[in-house]
Amino acid sequence: MAKRLGIDVGSTTVKVCVLGEDLQIEYTSYERHMARVKECVAAQLAVVAEKFGGGDFCVSITGSAGLGLAERSGLPFVQEVQAAFTAIRRYYPDADAAVELGGEDAKIIFITGGTEQRMNGSCAGGTGAFIDQMATLLNVSVPEMDALSLRAERTYPIASRCGVFAKSDIQPLLNQGARKEDIAASIFQAVVDQTISGLAQGRRIKGKVLFLGGPLYFLQGLRKAFCTTLGLDGEHAVFPDSAPCFMSIGAALHAGGEKPMPLAEALRRLQNAKGSDDIVTGSPLFESREEYDAFVARHKASDLAFEDIRTYRGDAYLGIDSGSTTTKLALITPGCKLLYRHYQSNNGQPLDIVLECLREIYRLAEGRVRIAGAAVTGYGEDLMKAALKADFGIVETVAHFKAALYFNPKVDFIIDIGGQDIKCFKIKNGVIDSIMLNEACSSGCGSFIQTFAKAMGMEIDEFSRLGLFAEHPVELGSRCTVFMNSSVKQAQKEGASVEDISAGLSASIVKNAIYKVIRAKTPDELGENILVQGGTFLNDAVLRSFELETGKQVTRPGIAGLMGAFGAALYAKENVRGESTVITEEELQDFTYTSKSRVCKGCTSRCNVNVIGFSDGRKFISGNKCEKGAGLKPHGDELDLYAYKYERLLRSVPQSLPAGRIRGRVGLPLALGFYEQLPLWAGFFEALGFEVVLSEKSSRGLYFRGQHTVASDTVCYPAKLAHGHIESLLDRGVDFIFFPCESYNIDEHGADNHYNCPVVAYYPELLKANNERLGDDNFVMPYIDVNDVRSASRALARSLKRFKVSRRACARALRAGFARLEEYRADVEEKAGEILYRAGREGKRAVVLAGRPYHIDPEINHGIGKLLGSLGVAVLSEDGVFRRGEPVRVNVINQWTYHARLYRAAEYVARTPGLELVQLVSFGCGIDAITTDEVRSILEKSGKLYTQIKIDEINNLGVVKIRLRSMLAAVEEQQRRAADGEAGRGAEQEVRS
């Protein structure tokens, strides 16, 4: 009998296995293919040929990249999970479940108690690739990261649903100086959490569990995280030695049924496999070398003049842009000549870089240069400002705008593509008119090229230069990084060259920015005088793609990557008064710092804060949501309607038992629709003589408790949290949980209809179906329309039959509930009025944080209300003010109760001076894809800024803070200008407001 050969071609590695006649494993190998799939397979087969001689083999291919290869070479294929399953049954017949992490896929196989095989969905990011990406971010190798993780003291919550999210969690942690050890462990924990919530989906992973695939074999930290989280001991967690090649073994087992062929034949077939014609290609960036030279010459015109720091004598101004992935410094003379500049990847230690740069500046200057002013901007602003005692900390957008004006006073559109953000500003009348920032989901583009270049073993410059003269740039789509990642891999598998991919990536980044972030329908919308900046635009291929896509010639300053720092320096120059406070040469000599993390116990939020101690005894605290964590006196929340509503809502539940006989204990989950209807149902059940038990307050811990019952990993976070609330109620021992299904919400008139969104309406169905602890007797979910008391009381009475509640009693109780709901709403509106009045009297700016009722949950909004409060802003909510606005007719069908409020609130804000609107959007909310455009257009019609904040389970306010501060800065500037130009442009302003 012939030997069997299994080949597993995954997204990143090739595994080969040879089985002997008695199915004993005779040979295995594991190698990264660096996207050169065919070459790698051929090389490994050559080794096999050498070892075993050319003889006949039964061959079978498996793996995600093996699919196409098998098809084109005519070799048999077996699906990889199936292959693993076969191998498990053969070698580990007593296993209960298996978890396999590969380069881009994660799989779970349940064996006992109903066989089931699952793979991650298309959005679940990579796993092995995710870990690689994170290691790059930490600037360590994967084995180093593993070693680091074993020395962790704590873990931070990090989203692993996609690499982009995780990055936006990790970057600020790095910038704030969190320990790499802790971050490494947190990354592994995130992978575990993702596997459990995304894959197990309601099924517990228990018994004897097999862990397969490369990452789980090589990474001790990941193993540890899995065992701890699943509560497995050494006996139940099995890590086979053959884990990395397990699928190839399975493939070899499957090969048994195939006809043997000479190894040379298999090799020949593989090598002759043609690339498919599926890939779409575009036209080259440059037709000729001459065209490229002209392009380079044109952009040279926007370079900045230099001055030699080694000879210069006099004042200088320092600007620091502590960005998410890079740190930038610029030192300029009063005449705006560049004395010193620095641009460097953070490598996780931004403060060290800045300190080193400052030392160098002082060294080069030899006492001739006096730093007369310094300003800091970017993610790391707070830390840098504290460490260096800089004179100013300014918002990024302000810094960029300042710098842009220097290069083109007529500029009307600025687009900045940095490592992780895309920022665009439209300028009207010399003021920022609208700001567009990328959402968490489509971000990561600049650093994506970098990560990818590194994966190809190249520096980013080299990689992107390759694309300039590519003949057939590949079309890679223009969505989020993770999707682009798989598009790139697919293109490679189809045989696209590195040049073509490099050019394709540049085009994708540009398309993503124009069509997804700016959301322009035609390039003409951008403006006439476009200025592009940000490190990513230093890349000529990106710049060229942008010009080709827009059909316009744009300005790119030679210091495109330093614009934030340059703008900050300009700001310092214009605004410094008196002596600068910036750290002196002497102070710098023996300046050091330490970094520690702890949990703030100031309130129930339990923020993870980082304490950075400077050698001069000062301290810097970050990670806190409010001033309390920083050891300051917290601001009051009297002007925060979100805080008020939350507290007022909880007060609507009786603290004491109702008088008389208690019919039973009903549990009400503090989730979704209950954030508004709680008073109604509390009142209802109290009137019927039930004891009302509320689930505990939301927290990340509570989310994890219910995570194993989440059925759809792309549903919004407010819905996912509901699972935890159910667990909480079950643990509190209630007779039953009440959670009604309501297709229709309360009819507030003035709209086309009054639906709930599908998730709010029917989520109880999903909760019940996916939690084994729930059944008909302890989970009551009647279908009701609360607008119709007759049918509602009928349905309620039927659902509470075993408590012998009559229909009439239900109707009575409903009325009692409605009275309580009305009280609550009247209080909220009254409080809104009070806040508006007080804000007006105190001259405070007020912001309507427009979301849904459940956005008042601090675990959902992550303390954005508090953050606004700390910025000195009064906070209102959409339901507090919408009745002040008129019902509106909008372009879309206005058919959801909660969303109709958004339009009316926007209408009110649009015509109310001093009031702004920030729309809160939960990630995954499909309906907001429709509402956001409408709300934006309502506001922009009257010249107001539109700001949207997307929130998810990630808990990082850094980005949000920048966004909100940018908005406030722009609004202030607008108003200042309006006041200045009152006489001249008074008439025009009036029309607009």
Add this chain to the structure above:
Amino acid sequence: MKQRKSEAVTDLREEYPKFTPAMKSTHKILVPDMLPVHFGIIVDFLRKEGWDVEVLHNDSRAVIDEGLKHVHNDTCFPALCVTGQFIDALKSGKYDPEHTAVLITQSGGGCRASNYIPLIRKALKAEFPHVPVVSLNFAGLEKDSGFPVNAKLLMKLAFAIFYGDTLMSLYNQCKPYETEEGASDRARQDCLRTVNAAFDAGKHRKYKTIVRSMLERFAKVGRSGEAKVKVGIVGEIYVKYSPLGNSHLEEFLLSEGCEPVVPALMDFILYCAVNNVNDAKFYNKKSFATLLFHVVYKYLHHVQKKIAALTQKYGFEPLHDFEHLRKCADRVIHQGVKMGEGWLIPAEMAALAETGTENIVCAQPFGCLPNHIAGKGTIRTLKKMYARANIVAVDYDPSATKVNQENRIKLMLATARENLAARQDKKE
């Protein structure tokens, strides 16, 4: 309710081109590609009535790119496909933008799909400001741009759907087993001719005759008796049927040697009708329309049952009986789940599983809201009810790679084949 200052309504709507029935003689109407067979029948009779209608078949990557450009990032995939297809077609230069309109159906309901029309209008606005969007709906929506619907047209549409469903089902039951290459395709062509001729002659209501002739024609297709893996396709209405939306799922399954089992479009129509009746039952939302829907439902269900009985007589697997589907739904989910495809999805999955089609692809656009609950959310219950149910939920998205989707479907197929082999072993 207090504090409602005035009933004044601020109108923030922007102007859009309206569709008037007079445009029948001046405009070409473009229809998105959704159900090739059904739409073929409908377009044929509409043309003969004097409407210049054309079903679009453009499905290059440019379609998706145009969609991405013109529709919000997070909007569902079907909106993106439909919009992209329209814009790509209009840009092709084949149509005069001054004399072209685009048509889309609308069901009205709590799903964001009801908003496709405004979304398409917005997308067309910048480049094709004079192209009106026509709404084909039965709920009285978009009164100023509706396709003129009368009882006669409704009747024609209903029968076209019945015939389309039957044809689709018969073809899928023959194609994988045909002993002579292309025999099923020829049968389908012949049947289409029969159906078109019936509409021409005004005899489209003679459904028994027509269905019988279709059954006889397909009975002539030589079929091998070998057992093949049957795969049901359920899910969101667009990606379930549209080859553009589901990356040619039916063809893929056929190429894998499976028999695709695609439930009828008529079920969705009946589902919409029943929801209206249910609203009256559950929430006292009674209106004249309720009664109408009730009558229509009764009639259509009657026809459906007759067709099913005929189909069975000729030895083919009939399409589901809708009353039976409702019973199936009741075992999984409440019929109150009526947004999107709602309870119809688990109902179809249960009905499929129960009739031996245990392998199911549940197709949905990425992030589809109702499908979180009615699709993915019910799989656990269904698996408890049918131990061998082998369901894979596949998300369709403009950027999800085909490899990724096919790999997941292949996993489902691997299990399916193993189950089939095990069953055959048992038989032997």
